[in-house]
Amino acid sequence: GIQVEQSPPDLILQEGANSTLRCNFSDSVNNLQWFHQNPWGQLINLFYIPSGTKQNGRLSATTVATERYSLLYISSSQTTDSGVYFCAVRRRRSWGKLQFGAGTQVVVTP
Amino acid sequence: SAVISQKPSRDICQRGTSLTIQCQVDSQVTMMFWYRQQPGQSLTLIATANQGSEATYESGFVIDKFPISRPNLTFSTLTVSNMSPEDSSIYLCSVVLTGANTEAFFGQGTRLTVV
Numbered sequence: 164g165i166q167v168e169q170s171p172p173d174l175i176l177q178e179g180a181n182s183t184l185r186c187n188f189s190d191s192v193n194n195l196q197w198f199h200q201n202p203w204g205q206l207i208n209l210f211y212i213p214s215g216t217k218q219n220g221r222l223s224a225t226t227v228a229t230e231r232y233s234l235l236y237i238s239s240s241q242t243t244d245s246g247v248y249f250c251a252v253r254r255r256r257s258w259g260k261l262q263f264g265a266g267t268q269v270v271v272t273p
Numbered sequence: 274s275a276v277i278s279q280k281p282s283r284d285i286c287q288r289g290t291s292l293t294i295q296c297q298v299d300s301q302v303t304m305m306f307w308y309r310q311q312p313g314q315s316l317t318l319i320a321t322a323n324q325g326s327e328a329t330y331e332s333g334f335v336i337d338k339f340p341i342s343r344p345n346l347t348f349s350t351l352t353v354s355n356m357s358p359e360d361s362s363i364y365l366c367s368v369v370l371t372g373a374n375t376e377a378f379f380g381q382g383t384r385l386t387v388v
Contacts, residue, residue, distance in 0.1 A: 193375070194375050196377060198379075204363050206316075206365065208376065208378060249315065253375070259304035259306065260321065261316075261318070261367070261377055263316045266315055
């Protein structure tokens with residue numbers, strides 16, 4: 164199956180700092196999504212980004228499909244950004260099934 | 274987007290018993306899935322819930338342990354049978370909308386603890 168690797172595994176930030184999370188994948192994909200899992204376990208959609216760049220407030224994401232990686236940028240981090248960030252991909256002809264990376268645990272301190 | 278209601282949100286169950294989790298979507302969807310997230314781990318696909326036919330299970334998951342029903346295009350249930358403490362996990366329902374945008378959406382999850 165497809166391999167999805169996220170880095171770093173853990174990240175501690177001071178409030179106001181910027182950070183970059185990375186997702187590498189081993190095969191061509193037709194879907195890539197970033198999620199934020201809050202401390203209550205809820206999975207929140209951040210970006211649907213099989214290619215290109217998108218921005219939503221302080222968050223932005225870029226996927227370079229030909230080089231098989233995606234980046235999630237967090238700017239001016241806030242304590243509410245704490246949680247686990249997951250990258251998930253879908254291979255072509257995989258009928259909607261997502262393969263998740265191991266996640267990046269982010270802790271933002273005041 | 275899709276609004277997904279999952280019930281119960283959490284439960285504590287005795288070993289050897291079974292729990293049925295419900296997933297209701299606010300619109301008809303073709304593809305519906307069930308995932309498991311063990312403590313401190315990532316999400317793993319259990320099965321694809323097929324409307325009107327048997328679910329398609331991923332390697333390592335079997336129907337006897339995780340029976341799934343999908344009577345229509347907006348509703349599905351996952352049962353965790355004969356539970357043991359190793360089944361303590363978050364179970365999540367997911368849907369993929371039909372169309373060019375194949376974004377996946379998740380329910381709020383069911384946090385199961387088996388004692």
